[in-house]
Amino acid sequence: MNFLVKIAAIALAATFAVNGASAKTLRMGTEGKYPPFNFVNDNGQVDGFERELGDELCKRAGYTCTWVTNDWDSIIPNLVSGNYDTIMAGMSITPERQKVIDFTQEYFPPDPSSYVALAGTKPDLKKGVIAAQTSTIQANYVASSGARLVEFASADETIAAVKSGEADAVLADTGYLNDIVKASNGELAFVGDKVYIGGGIGMGVRKSDSEIRDKMNAAIESMKKDGSLSKLIAKWFNGRKVTW
């Protein structure tokens, strides 16, 4: 019994241990499955455009940052329940999302979405079976376009569905698909016209965290002004030119 009491005491002490929490540490949430925006590299570390950008923003805003990955589907619920403090996961700023969380100004301009299908096929983009990642602007678009939508938890699975023939085509951000089409060695190709949906990509924060939002806004502004953001985008997106 004595032993049990001791264990209970330790557990209680651990529960109420005061940590010297400096408010300066931010936990940055990302998906880690959307190269080149964010991915987990072979070292097991979060890598990509958003990692490099986020680290620089943290430096300018005076935060220490650690990175955590979370499934796309539950990335907003876990932000509002406090598991991490920001979302940088290639997330477009949409009015629907703004009802739940706040966004900083965009750090990546609106990226048109594209259709990709097996090379040589001519899928019916209006009525065919189109793959898209769950809870994305693309999924919403496909659902309202009249085509049959098949949803997947990650972008990678939408591509696999096109390759296996489960879906006729996939709709996703062009910035993501460029890499995929290039890596497929001619197996996949862009089809149809580009679709212009969604706003730019911004960093998501809790509505109650106006301090983080304001500091990050200032940091993004300074990176836009000194040209370092344009340089980063060119580095990760095949020399793409962006002017602010």
Place this chain on the structure above:
Amino acid sequence: MFEYCTDPSSLDSLQWWSCYLTTNKQIMFYQSFGTVLALLLATAPVILLFGFGGALARRSRFLPLRLFGLGYTSMVRGIPDIIFFMFALIALDQGIEYVRHIVLCPDWTEPVRQGNDFVVCAAAKMPPNNAPQWVHEVYGFFLALVGYSVVYGAFAANTLFGAFQAVPHAQLETAAAFGMSKRKAFWRILLPQMWVYALPGLSNLWMILVKATPLLFLLGVKDIVYWANELGGAKTARFTYPHGDWRLGYFLVLLAFYLILTWVSERGFERLNRYVSRGHASRGGST
């Protein structure tokens, strides 16, 4: 890992594989097998404890305790696991933070619930924001352990309750006739014989627990299914080791792992069954 791994694109296949299979990410995959086994080994005793607690509560002659035991087992058994995992753990996590918030930040005036947001002071965060990532992972593992224990404990409680009832009543009457006290009869007569009836049910429960470990992934613990999915997905030239969709291969490894695990468990339970049945003429032990 090896010196020649600095430029993987120039390697022949044997060396490429030796490099690929020893990247940090692969090693995290290997370590996650340990996570799954650790979860199984750590939860099993806690589940048994919860099971005993629940079963004894249901057998209690004290009405509120009996109702509590009945409530616990029927509630957990009636609610889908996944809802229980998701809801109970978020509630537990936020409950701990809420209590810490009240104790540690008494002069905080803003409400904890602001619209959708759950906001506690920085000192009340559990684990603290500046804690290293492994602390967050251990905490997540601990929450998962509690979740599995509560859910499977209820099933164990029902199994054990049934096993206690299954021991022939004549045995206990005989014990009383020999002058044993209730307590003595419980330890010497009821408990040793109960195991014979409980084991088949418990072994079933263990198998179900083994198969439920991929749910860990839902709780934010990076288990073998998470890593298999992550490593198996197609990799573009952004990665050091580009490859196509290898999910099938990775999931075959998981298949083998789970088959071996259940096979070993099967053997273990057979031996255990023989052990607890020794001296019984009725069930497993005929000698």
